[in-house]
Amino acid sequence: MQRIRFFETATKRFSLIVSKKAQPMSTSTPKTLHPIVLNDKEKQITTTLQDYTKYYNTNIANDKDIQPIELRITGGWVRDKLLGKESHDIDIGIDHISGLEFVTGLKEYLDRQTEDISGTGKITTSLTGIHKIKKNPEKSKHLETCTTHLLGNDIDFVNLRSEKYTEDSRIPTIKAGSPKEDAYRRDATLNSLFFNLRTMQVEDLTGRGLQDLKDGILRTPLEPEKTFLDDPLRCLRMIRFASNFNFIIDKAAMEAMDRKEIRVALDRKISRERIGSEFRKIILGKNPIYGLSLLNTVEFYNIFGFGEKEMGEEKVVKPVNMDERAMNSLISDGIKASLSDIVASLPVIKDFVFDHSGAYNRLKSLFGEPFRNDLSTLAFYCSLILNKWNNETVIQTDDYRSEEKTTGKKRKGKKVKPTSAAHLIVLQGLKMPMKDANLISLIVSGMEEFGIRFRDYKNMSRSEIALKLIIPYGENWRLNLLVLFILRNFKHMELIEDTSNSIEEFLEMCEKLDLGVCL
Template identity: 45%
Template sequence: MLIITKRVQSAVQRLVGGSKRANLLSPSSSCGFFVTLGCAPASIKAHGASRTQGPEPRRCPSIYSHQESCWPLLASYSSARACQNSSCQEMADHEVAGKIILDEVEETLKKLLLDVAEFIEKNPLPSEAETSAVLLPDELKKAPLELRFAGGWVRDKLLGTPSHDIDVAINKMTGEQFGERLKEYLDVPGNAERYGLGDAKKKAGSLTKIEKNPEASKNLETVTTKILGLDVDFVNLRKETYTEESRNPVVEFGTPEEDALRRDATINALFYNITTGQLEDLTGRGLSDMKNKIIRTPLEPYTTFKDDPLRVLRLIRFASRLGYEIDAETKKFMGNEDIRKFFLAKITKERVWTEFEKMLKGPDPRRALSIIHELDLYRTIFIDPANPKLYEPDTKNWAEAYNTWHDLLDDGNELASTLVKSKDECFLSWFLASMIPWADAPEPTPLKSGKIPPPLATQVAVAAFKPPNHVLNVLTPSIAHLLAIREIKDRREKARDSLGMAIRRWGASWRSQVIFAMLYEIYTEPGKKADILAHYSEFMAHITSLGILDAHLFKPLVDGTALAKALNAKPGPWMKAALDVVMAWQLRNPDITDPAAAIEEVKLSDVVDTSTLAPPAKKQKKGQS
């Protein structure tokens, strides 16, 4: 059942007025009104995009949890993304549920939390022990303890999407206070076993306190733990008051309505009150926006984004994940210059990366990039905040790159299936697509030491969102080998040894580097896209036919020690070049396993002058003269 406060009653009446699918609005209690909403299948509204950004992707509501990414490739990618697919069409027509139905684990968690609440009410701590940086108003001190499942879990539950993350909002205790009492309750002999928590895999984990950081627009302190295999966060309902003198808010205990209005989107402001069993839409728009596939802010957008500019990225992520439209008024302020300045000044690079990574691992990375492009947010996200004029990337043809890559993946194209072999490679390919406008940046100035710093693309990625090293270790060689990949592809190189040795030079991420080179060419010469794709298809097909897709993993027929012994030479720096000669010979002679001819090849090369080298002297045994 849904509870809507009197303050939003009129909005609900407007919403359901005249609708044959809505029951009559009826008063139920002094605290609010109840209404049951039946939801008709919502049509997918076409996303307005400029011609530059290309055709809007076919999209359907996410049928994956947020942990899923770039599904088991690549035929699955195609079938899961195309809304003509029967299973996907069924999801597109799926109605938003009108009530919350808990599974067995969630029911157990609910019972546990309600029992803890009862335990707290019956065993209150002395007031002096209930210390908190957040002041509890007098009117709440005598109120009953209420618990609500909040935010994304409620949204996903209504969409029929599994979620293993649950936020528990508490009306009169901080998350830390409730977490400590939960721990106290479970320490009572026999209590943990009542909920199946005797099993080490299901028992409640330790409490982790996540401190607030107002300077980074993280204004709420939370406590997180793992219970019954679920990640559970405890936090108090809050309101935030801003003053002219400070950009950081005063955080206080708030009402459920105040808490809902401070959230990033109406669809994320829904509550499931486990104390009453009611579904609560306290903004008056959450359920209707879900029904109509709309993302909007509960308050006017400028205030919402000013309070926490990271919400700009969060809304893009939800739009791309769910296939929803961002409300026009909300969208207008996402690209607002003031909000851009707040974003650059307040948001930490780690928080930016968390959101951006989720976009690229979500069901529709192209949609996320297209919204960033449409709202001119590239210069907000892909920038060094400390050096904004380092380079001005040109995004004019960027859409040609990410649209092409989407289409290749979406069609289950053979080229794409050769270039991408895992979910992580799929994610990395989208990251590289996002960095294409930085490929044209000038080479960095050498340091005084003579050392060449990383490419500007790598430098700005670190400054903007600090991706992990395994991501940077793909971006950097993609820039470094860009020209080499294009050159060997353009000359239609056929020799197995030349191609194999090039792959070994490019390293383990060479296929990702080829993706970057291909998308860069399309970005720079979009009119030649068909020819570019044909040439790269031919290039990869030839490499496949030669059996050298994994050339970077090939082992030499002879190792360095054995080679030095065969050459009667001392081990030394020459060995690397000599082993390359061995490997090139192997690539020319894939059916021969005897290394003798390869060793002769080394002798005939100029990588080692064996006439000047002698084997190391043998150590004499004791007693020998």
């Protein structure tokens, strides 16, 4: 009877997940909003900024007959504080002058203060490291940002801005704007809240931010398609917020994300570093499965590509052992199937194991492996997402076709060796570190052979088990074993009891043979 109920639950969950364009399930509940209370470090920072703003308005703006400035903390810090969470992500919006001009003046002001009290023993406020991030409209970076280190915090300073669209262009004209204009051009209403450093009050200039934050709803201040086409990374940010805070994305935003035009813009306009950074935050967040379900719903499979289509890149990736149609199918249909398996089946598999009280204790311990550190978490989910690549290899070369068309001459490129497809996706497509790519590639590329060896473990000697199933994976052999267990159940859920027993028996044998010393 227990097995029948288990499969009824699994079937129901799967049908809900894979139903066409269904909004992934969320248990979002109304949030309690808290008054913003500054900690000691934030009080120091805001006091320093207030003091310089008063100095600027009195001694510079007034003398030169130019507009005074007003500072606001924008975005994530305000959201997190209202939710009762601490945040170190302080972004300052400035009107009328650039971030670089403000920070340069602030540094001169603080340096003069240091000189004035030199030798008195008083504590001074220091500002170090001024870095300007230039604008790049082709990459959806429309205004330059100035970053500096103040009182132990990295703080971004940027102009408030407005965006104007023309009828024949999706790329907006950007100029300095009013606080309200800046609020409306942001990715979500609950991220458009400001904290005014003059009034020390929250400003909800869209009129919907506070209520949407309270309700846990992500919606764009303006028409969502324009919002996402301007900066397609906003789609991934919205998915990250939804999964990390258990928010719901409103219907209009979900429908806009699901447009092919948005997926193409994400692939070509946004750097793979920015894409990889958002994906990493989704996986390391509180509810990665919810995040993956949202990615699946809007069909963002191209983020798991090779990154060769990024604007400015001229790379060609070709498969070694399959045709290009099959390779493209793995990037789309293969990723879709894997995400569907993770979302629909992974929670059910875990429930099956943990619902057996007193049984599968060793197998239960395996489920802690993905959470030993960030690398283990990323390797676990990426191995499941990319598992259908198996041991497929690809060759990446420079694209000389445009030159050949122009000159009529063929040009030889460097001779390159085949590389694991999974390795290239992680390293170049998601821009993860080499150690991440190495581990994920080791698991994905070797999983088929590992599974074949595992079937025969009962006939192996102690040394054979160590050499074939443990040592090649080092300290991650248990993580590798967990991935095998999950993938076997994805393929044959009806055999989950047999598979669970097999893994439990193997782990018991490893204990008896004291195979931990092999590491």
